[in-house]
Amino acid sequence: AQKVTQAQTEISVVEKEDVTLDCVYETRDTTYYLFWYKQPPSGELVFLIRRNSFDEQNEISGRYSWNFQKSTSSFNFTITASQVVDSAVYFCALGGGYQKVTFGIGTKLQVIP
Amino acid sequence: EAGVTQSPTHLIKTRGQQVTLRCSPISGHTSVYWYQQALGLGLQFLLWYDEGEERNRGNFPPRFSGRQFPNYSSELNVNALELEDSALYLCASSSRTRTDTQYFGPGTRLTVL
Numbered sequence: 001a002q003k004v005t006q007a008q009t010e011i012s013v014v015e016k017e018d019v020t021l022d023c024v025y026e027t028r029d030t031t032y033y034l035f036w037y038k039q040p041p042s043g044e045l046v047f048l049i050r051r052n053s054f055d056e057q058n059e060i061s062g063r064y065s066w067n068f069q070k071s072t073s074s075f076n077f078t079i080t081a082s083q084v085v086d087s088a089v090y091f092c093a094l095g096g097g098y099q100k101v102t103f104g105i106g107t108k109l110q111v112i113p
Numbered sequence: 114e115a116g117v118t119q120s121p122t123h124l125i126k127t128r129g130q131q132v133t134l135r136c137s138p139i140s141g142h143t144s145v146y147w148y149q150q151a152l153g154l155g156l157q158f159l160l161w162y163d164e165g166e167e168r169n170r171g172n173f174p175p176r177f178s179g180r181q182f183p184n185y186s187s188e189l190n191v192n193a194l195e196l197e198d199s200a201l202y203l204c205a206s207s208s209r210t211r212t213d214t215q216y217f218g219p220g221t222r223l224t225v226l
Contacts, residue, residue: 033213043201045217052213091156095213100169101146103156 002027004094006104013082014112021077021107023092029053033095034068034075039106040088051075082111115140117218119204125224126194134189134221138206144168145187146207146215147179151200159202162187191223199225 003026036048089106147159158171162181176192205215
């Protein structure tokens with residue numbers, strides 16, 4: 001069975017602070033994919049990143065960076081110099097066999113001006 | 114490129130009624146996925162359709178069903194609505210060459226009274 005744990009249900013930071021959203025996953029698959037999605041108040045899930053299990057390189061995209069560590073089954077997401085527009089619910093997700101994606105419960109990020 | 118579209122955006126029904134939700138995938142995408150996002154429960158995988166066939170199903174009762182049309186659009190039907198069916202229903206699509214990455218629509222918010 002697959003499981004994604006996002007232990008932080010809500011985080012509040014002041015604008016321009018850095019914030020890290022944690023994600024820990026469990027799977028028996030040897031090949032799997034990890035994702036982060038952003039869900040702003042409008043409700044639509046916005047795809048942020050996909051990482052496959054063979055690629056442990058960290059990735060940076062503008063103010064966003066992702067740290068994938070297979071040894072600890074974690075795929076953490078850091079926002080540098082947070083902005084009010086970053087306020088949203090962020091979902092970590094795990095994709096394995098047969099296209100079934102398991103989502104974490106989500107972390108609600110509030111960036112205070 | 115147009116994203117995934119869903120209709121209607123909001124829906125109010127009463128217990129026992131039936132509802133049909135619609136989804137149009139991104140042009141060129143052949144797979145459609147349905148998820149339920151109920152309050153406090155996170156995103157739950159409902160159904161996956163590919164090339165007109167149901168490929169996988171989450172842990173939902175048979176009164177949740179759907180289909181995919183030759184143009185790859187999809188419908189989700191829910192019969193005998195219950196109060197706990199109140200949720201945001203999200204549709205996602207993926208391409209034939211990149212089946213592991215799903216792109217989501219804005220969702221249909223269903224309220225059952």
